[in-house]
Amino acid sequence: MIEEFFNMKLPVDEHLILKRNRFLPPTQELSGKRISIVTGIHGDEIEGQYVCYLLAKWLNENPDKIKGIIDIYPAMNPMGIDSITRSFPFYDVDLNRTFPGNISEFLPGQVANAIVEAIKGSDYAIDIHSSNIFLRELPQVRISKSNAKELVPLAKKMGIDFIWVHDAVTVLESTFSHTMNTLGTKTLVVEMGVGMRITKEYGENLTEGILNLMTLLNIIDRPLSPTKSAFASTINSEVHFINSPCAGVFIPTLEHNVEVKKGEKLGMIIDPLLGEISATLLSPCNGLLFTIREYPVVYEGSLIARILEDNKEEKV
Ligand SMILES: [Zn+2]
Numbered sequence: 331m332i333e334e335f336f337n338m339k340l341p342v343d344e345h346l347i348l349k350r351n352r353f354l355p356p357t358q359e360l361s362g363k364r365i366s367i368v369t370g371i372h373g374d375e376i377e378g379q380y381v382c383y384l385l386a387k388w389l390n391e392n393p394d395k396i397k398g399i400i401d402i403y404p405a406m407n408p409m410g411i412d413s414i415t416r417s418f419p420f421y422d423v424d425l426n427r428t429f430p431g432n433i434s435e436f437l438p439g440q441v442a443n444a445i446v447e448a449i450k451g452s453d454y455a456i457d458i459h460s461s462n463i464f465l466r467e468l469p470q471v472r473i474s475k476s477n478a479k480e481l482v483p484l485a486k487k488m489g490i491d492f493i494w495v496h497d498a499v500t501v502l503e504s505t506f507s508h509t510m511n512t513l514g515t516k517t518l519v520v521e522m523g524v525g526m527r528i529t530k531e532y533g534e535n536l537t538e539g540i541l542n543l544m545t546l547l548n549i550i551d552r553p554l555s556p557t558k559s560a561f562a563s564t565i566n567s568e569v570h571f572i573n574s575p576c577a578g579v580f581i582p583t584l585e586h587n588v589e590v591k592k593g594e595k596l597g598m599i600i601d602p603l604l605g606e607i608s609a610t611l612l613s614p615c616n617g618l619l620f621t622i623r624e625y626p627v628v629y630e631g632s633l634i635a636r637i638l639e640d641n642k643e644e645k646v
Contacts, residue, residue: 336444338437346409346437348444353389353400362398362548363453366515367540368445369403371426371457371506373410373417377523378458380533385540389550398549401452406445406506414526416462429509446509454484454547455510455517456540461621462525465633468620469522469532470494474502477511485518487546488539489557492620492638494569524624570614572635574599574628578608582622589640590619596635599628615639 336348355361367385369378382404389400405411409419418425418438431442449455461467471485471493478495485493502508510517522536523529539557544550574580578599584590590613599609611634613619621636628634 335448336441338440346441348403348406348408348441348448350448351386351402351404353386353393353396353402355396355398356393360398362550364399364401364451365544365547365549366401366403366449366452366455367458368406368449368455368506369458370405370411371407372424372459372462372525373407373413373415373419374463374525375416375460376411376526376528377460377533379404380528380530381458381536381540384533384537388537388541392550392552395551396549397551398544398547399452400544400549401449403445403449406441416525426506427504429504429506442506445506446513449510449515450513452510452515454543455507455515456520456543457507457517458520458522458536460523460525460527461521464525464623464625466524466622466624467521468492468618469520469536470620472496472519472521474508480516481511481518484516484543487543488518488536489542490520490536490539492618494638496569568639568641570617570637570639571633572596572611572614572637574611574630574632574634575609577629579626580623580628580632580634581626584619584622588619590615590617590637592616597623611635613637 331352332349333352334347334349338346340346382402386402407425413419417423421438423438425438428438428442430446431439433443469491471490473481473495475495475497507517507519522532538555542554545552578601580599582597583595592615594613596611596613598607601608617637617639619637623634
């Protein structure tokens with residue numbers, strides 16, 4: 331059932347409309363919970379579109395398996411998606427720094443408010459992001475330390491590659507996930523892939539993970555399919571950031587999603603004018619390479635990679 335939850339008149343008789351697709355049990359008798367699948371808050375992050383499509387397709391084909399309410403929100407920033415813009419067009423603000431918003435605020439704040447009002451009351455929400463055009467991310471759930479106790483067990487049910495528990499920073503308080511978690515909707519943020527692209531394999535795996543999660547939460551009735559078990563990160567210090575020591579063009583040596591060894595070559599920064607290698611980047615630890623630079627041009631300090639240190643030996 332397609333439902334409009336925001337409709338604002340634009341100057342020349344056009345409308346900014348936000349929609350969701352609501353799936354209910356055929357008998358209207360709810361035995362399960364309510365979950366909201368959200369994406370497109372950043373207009374240049376497209377990976378979630380494929381996940382919404384796959385989920386809606388499965389739900390269309392299996393109406394008799396639905397036990398709870400499933401709401402799919404593919405386009406939270408529709409003008410951003412239409413114009414390949416990360417932020418909210420014309421206002422140049424990050425919609426994910428505008429929550430919870432208010433009906434009396436500027437347009438992005440009104441949109442944020444409408445999103446909160448529509449999703450409020452859901453037991454769970456999943457907010458799918460796809461990094462940016464510069465970095466490629468292995469599918470991961472990011473959870474702030476303050477919510478780790480409730481959200482890590484939930485994230486594990488999705489069988490995603492890994493869970494990054496990080497220290498909360500002040501700016502995150504204006505995000506969709508922080509607002510919804512505060513209002514009692516357990517909200518997971520997924521980051522995967524790269525901006526402006528769709529990685530089919532990631533979308534298919536995440537869809538399986540979300541279907542498994544919904545089964546375990548009594549929202550749908552479906553046999554569980556095998557998924558990965560997550561590498562969990564519990565403290566920020568286990569994640570190493572590798573930044574470029576100089577400007578140049580980054581040429582990776584390793585594929586994404588690999589276990590790296592301490593001292594292994596990650597890639598090099600080349601100087602096309604001089605025909606020289608300006609720097610060689612080595613892994614500082616053994617671990618999982620979960621972020622890798624996708625856009626080659628770098629400056630001093632640009633993020634090249636993130637590695638989750640494997641502490642197995644230290645724990646023994
Ligand atoms: Zn995003």
